Amino acid sequence: MSRFESPSTPAPEQLGVPVEGGELSVLRWPATVPGAPTVVAVHGITANGLAWFEVARRLAGRATLLAPDLRGRGDSRDLGGPYGLARHADDVAALITALGLGPTVVVGHSMGAWVAALTAVRHPGLVRRVVLVDGAVTFPLPEGVSEDDALAAVLGPALARLSMTFPDRRAYREFWQRHPAFAADWSDDIDAFTQRDLVGGEPELRSSCVLAAVEADGAQVLLDREAATAVHRLPCPGELFWAERGLLDEPRGLYDEERLAAMGLDHTHPVPASAVPGTNHYSILWGRAGAGAVVRAVLGPAAAGPAAG
Template sequence: MSPSMSPSVPQPEQLTVPVPGGDLAVLRWPAAAPAAPTVVAVHGITANALAWFEVARTLAGRATLLAPDLRGRGASRAVGGPYGLARHADDVAALITALDLGPTVVAGHSMGAWITALTAVRHPGLVSRVLLVDGAVSFPLPEGVGEDDALAAVLGPALARLSMTFPDRAAYRAFWRQHPAFAADWSDEIDAYTQRDLVGVEPELHSACVLEAVRTDGAQVLLDREAAAAVHLLPCPGELLWAERGLFDEPQALYDEQRIARAGLDPGRVVSASLVPDTNHYSILWGRTGAEAVVRRLLEAGSAAG
């Protein structure tokens, strides 16, 4: 079934949670039953909370899904620095505490996976289980490759977008529809996700992402020792899902069997690490196959936590 034929995504409500520096915007897709589990879901480096739309659709009310816009992104753009993965992890902990969720399941995609692992390590009493989606496992930079070169290679297109302006929303839509990882799966929901990132006034609309936040966080994904160690220090069970293809739908993904094996994950902490076939770095979250794999693990985690 194509995205356009899928049942509609339930509309989330938006709430705010106080954190140092302002109020964090949080989208909430409620469960159909009061006793259903709750999942906190953390987006990637230049994304926003609507990245979890297909997971919300696939959950179909079987769990409450809470997804924050991280500080410096989306409707949390005005929540200023300091940035960094530990700061985001503490914000996630503040969300769990403010809403009195108790130990809960936390999921993270891409950079959000590093934040998720850090949240568990820094606040072990608040996290019952983690799901890491195409992220959280770090590797040393190749010899002779500096931080700036690595950032340019990984974030170059994203950093370029943050410096661009667009005359209207249609122009921003056209920009995103050319992305090789999005084009085949374009839908009204992906459109809403990308439009949530757009702020300003025509003819100078621009991304809501704060450039300083993206640069700071990106450098830590590549180089921060605490962030790299978190997946190896999880105080609760964790699972890793990885995509078959990369950020631009290229054959070489972020992870593969050999890279996962070299990472030396502790099977007592990361209880499973699984490939999700026929997905790229983005469709593992919002494609039908990827969302079903994510939701299956989330519901199993919620059941185990309960």
């Protein structure tokens, strides 16, 4: 079994795609159906391309899925800065161009949703549709709340782990198994995704995420005007799915109907926003309901069925 494979999800291929400053590492699950579309899937702020394992499984070869490790993460950790959401959007555009994909579907989770929307705005000829998963909508910081405090509150233990070392892989596994948003759903697939984040050697294993990249990108999620307005300026169709629960499985998630409406994403907005019941910020990506919603948004209503449902 390869280091990208779990017992229930086939292993992707790995590509190196030229971007400014070097190569972007990209995981590829190939289509098995002639004429199938291609989907580019962008992960969250401290994740890696293997986060899309469940979407890949449910696509079941009906589309080619390309999931890059963003600059400063995973096997792209040595691809240096400057970082920032626009830089990631330009990297996604470079990927689409280098592989000759033409206008394609771009899906993004969490920070990746801002990147997906921004890719469409900055490179409209390359994106024909975006699917945004629990991200892309920016709220103003409450009065008296600093950028650093807001970033720490939103990212929680995901940010803290970047400064931690772990004596072995088991310790890292136990760290994630204690995470309230992961514990109830733990699986071999989640284990493979989290283990792929580790670099270095025992007894000083650490996350592949470059702290400077996460800090720069997180600040832009909170404060960058170009990124904040991208969801309102999409030049192509889009759809937003949001989780009912939060990053730590708390009852209130990042979004709800009232808060989205306050930002203009109500029934009059061209990007429809739908809750995925029973999900938190992470399980919306790897659970049956959330991954099924993404697959249906990518492939259309005909995708509903045993492989995608």
